[in-house]
Amino acid sequence: MIVDCALYRAGARIERPQDLSEALDAARARGDTFLWLGLYQPTPEELDLVARELKLHPLAVEDAIKAHQRPKLEQYEDSLFCVVKTLLYRKENTQLETGEVALFLGDGFAVTVRHGEANPLHDVRLRMEQQERDVLRHGPASVLYAVCDAIVDTYGEIVAEIEQDLEELEAAVFAPHRKNQAERIYLLKREVLEFRRAAVPLLSPMRQLAEGHVPGVAKGTRPFFRDVNDHLQRVVEAVESFDRLLGDILSANLAQVSVRQNDDLRKISAWVAIIAVPTMVAGIYGMNFEHMPELKLQYGYPLVLLLMLTVCAALYRWFKRSGWL
Known part of the structure; x- marks a missing residue:
């Protein structure tokens, strides 16, 4: 379904269009205006309708519908397609729920397609409209930055949660009255592996965006993407250290x-x-x-x-x- 749809001119929201095709023509005519369309778990029919209006590439549309893609950044003739994994950490049962956000960027438009419960984008849009209008002036690329920044910030919060779980696990393994923690270690190691699958493949797209190797992305957004890339690198380093530490904890538990x-x-x-x-x-x-x-x-x-x-x-x-x- 369509969560929100709006036109932005010079960083400010101006209206909610009734017709996508007319809104897109109006945005392209001015040059300082773009359309931001947000979809949540759309049906194939709904996404096909949007794809026809915006002339999205069919292969990218197919990937956005299936929602089981690896994080990636692909350049098509008239648009840019990006996939980012969203994560939601359930601390009560040490489970990591994954979702996905697919983004289409083109001349005068940005489309976000979200699957799963993690990282709702309403707060991202609201923050951009109220606090970061200067960023919105950079056009559709600002939407890509805002979404990636919010998702990577969530990665950082999950890193802190997993660090706390690891400290508790270490204490349990070496406690005087201890029991076999192998199952708990294995479950956490599996979630860390899922985390790694979401974060590590995103490094290459963020590096390309930060270095300005992606056509159609405004040069003014490079500092923002560099900031996201720095945060993501710290997350990946932490996740890889978690994987090694869990291996050491498992060995220590087996020795115990x-x-x-x-x-x-x-x-x-x-x-x-x-x-x-x-x-x-x-x-x-x-x-x-x-x-x-x-x-x-x-x-x-x-x-x-x-x-x-x-x-x-x-x-x-x-x-x-x-x-x-």
Whole structure:
């Protein structure tokens, strides 16, 4: 569906057009005006209608409908097509939900197609209209900057959330009363991998925009894209460090599990050895032979009990000293 549609002249919103074709002709006629159309999870029929009005490339339209694309920047004859992954981090279950924003930029127009719940663009448009009109003066490229800037800022917030989860995970792995954290580590590692798939491929498009290698993008927007590119590089460095750190935490957790298993095995072995002494003695004297030594002694029974207790106590003390108990 169409979320919002407006004409912008010299950085200010002027009207909501009724007809896309007429609005586009009016924008192109003046030169300082462009059309910004926002769509949210449009049907193929709705997007085809917009594509016909704005003469968008069919391959780009197909990618925008499917919404399972890798972040990329593609140049067509009459338009520029960009795909950016959106992310929403659910801290309660350590899950990362992904969405997508596809952007079409052309002569006098900018179209955003959003899929998923993450990064709604209404606040982005409102911020540009109220606080960054000077940026809007640069035309359709300013929309691309504003969307990418908002999404990369969200990446930074997710980095902070994951850092906190990693600190909690490290504390849990090395806690005195610890349990196996392998499942939790694996789940977080999978979400970090999903984060990496969203952020790393975006580096190349942002670098191209920052360096001015993309035709049709106003030169005045280069400093803005450089700022986004710097933020994105810090995010990617953090995500890659998360991946390595989670690998180290997983190895440490496996080592801890192995150590605990060895400790448990030693404790079991020690108690088996202690219990074996009275079991052996009682077994010998329970064989019911008539001619056995000490059977007729008056104090034989308490002496045997005392012997078993003494040996068991000595074994217990020895295992305690050696760290087995």
